[in-house]
Amino acid sequence: MAQNYTRTAIGLHWIMALLIVAAFLLGLVMTDMPFSMTKLKYFSWHKWLGVTVFLLAIVRVGWRLTHPAPPMVETIPKAQKMLAEAVHYLLYFLIFAAPLSGYFYSLAAGFPVVYLGIIPLPVLIEPNHDLAQTLENLHGLLVYTMAGLVGLHVAGALKHYFIDHDATLSRMLPFLKK
Numbered sequence: 001m002a003q004n005y006t007r008t009a010i011g012l013h014w015i016m017a018l019l020i021v022a023a024f025l026l027g028l029v030m031t032d033m034p035f036s037m038t039k040l041k042y043f044s045w046h047k048w049l050g051v052t053v054f055l056l057a058i059v060r061v062g063w064r065l066t067h068p069a070p071p072m073v074e075t076i077p078k079a080q081k082m083l084a085e086a087v088h089y090l091l092y093f094l095i096f097a098a099p100l101s102g103y104f105y106s107l108a109a110g111f112p113v114v115y116l117g118i119i120p121l122p123v124l125i126e127p128n129h130d131l132a133q134t135l136e137n138l139h140g141l142l143v144y145t146m147a148g149l150v151g152l153h154v155a156g157a158l159k160h161y162f163i164d165h166d167a168t169l170s171r172m173l174p175f176l177k178k
Contacts (some may be wrong), residue, residue, distance in 0.1 A: 003070035005172045012060045013172060016053060016095065017150075023049035024147060043118065047106060051115050054099035061092065084156060087149055094146040101142050105135035117120045 005013070023046055030042035032154070072081050103121070106113050110127035114120045160168035161176070170176040 006063075006067055008063055009060075009131050010067070011173070012056060013061060016056050016060065019049050019053050019056070020095070020146070020150070023053065023095060024143060027143065034152035042109075044114075046107070046115055047102065047113050050099040050102045051097060051113065054103075055101075057092075057095040059110055060095075070171065073160075073168050075164070075166055076160075076168070080105065080156075087153055087156070091146065091149055094142055094149065098139065098142040098146055101135055101139040105132060105139050108135050150160065 004010075025044055025048065030039055030046060033039040033042070033106045072084065076084075103113055104125060107123055107125045108128045109132040112120060112123050157169045157172070160166050161170075
C-alpha cells in the first residue's frame with residue numbers, strides 16, 4: 001500500500017502550487033497592461049508572491065530533507081519513476097531559480113523589492129539596462145519552463161488516477177482514497 005506524504009508536505013505543496021499559479025497568472029496580466037497605478041500594484045503583488053514562494057521553498061526543502069518522500073507506488077514502471085524524479089528535481093530547482101531571476105531582474109531594472117510594502121530586501125546589484133534585459137528573458141524562460149513542467153506533473157498525476165487507477169494522486173490528496 002502506498003504511503004501518504006506528511007500533512008506538512010501536503011500543505012506546503014498545495015500552498016506553493018496556488019501561489020505559483022497566482023504569480024504566473026498575475027505576471028501574464030500585468031506585462032500586457034499599459035502603464036498605470038494598477039500595473040505598479042500588480043508588479044508589487046507579483047514580487048511579493050515570488051518572495052513568498054522563495055521563502056516557502058526554503059521551508060519545503062528543509063522539511064523534505066528531514067522528512068523524505070514516501071516511496072513511489074510499486075507498480076509504476078522504472079522509466080516513469082525516473083521521469084517523475086527528474087521533473088520533481090527540476091521543479092525544486094525552478095521554485096528557487098524563477099523568484100531569484102525575477103528579484104535580480106527587478107534590481108537590474110532599478111526597482112528595489114520591498115516585501116509586502118514593509119521590508120526592503122537587500123539591493124545586491126546596481127541598475128544595469130543590459131543585465132536587466134538578460135534577466136527579464138531568463139525569468140521568462142524559467143517561468144515558462146516551470147509552467148510546462150507543472151503541466152507535465154499534473155498530467156502525470158491525472159494519468160495515475162484516471163488511467164492507472166493507482167494511489168499516486170491520493171498520496172497528495174488523501175481524501176481521494178484509492
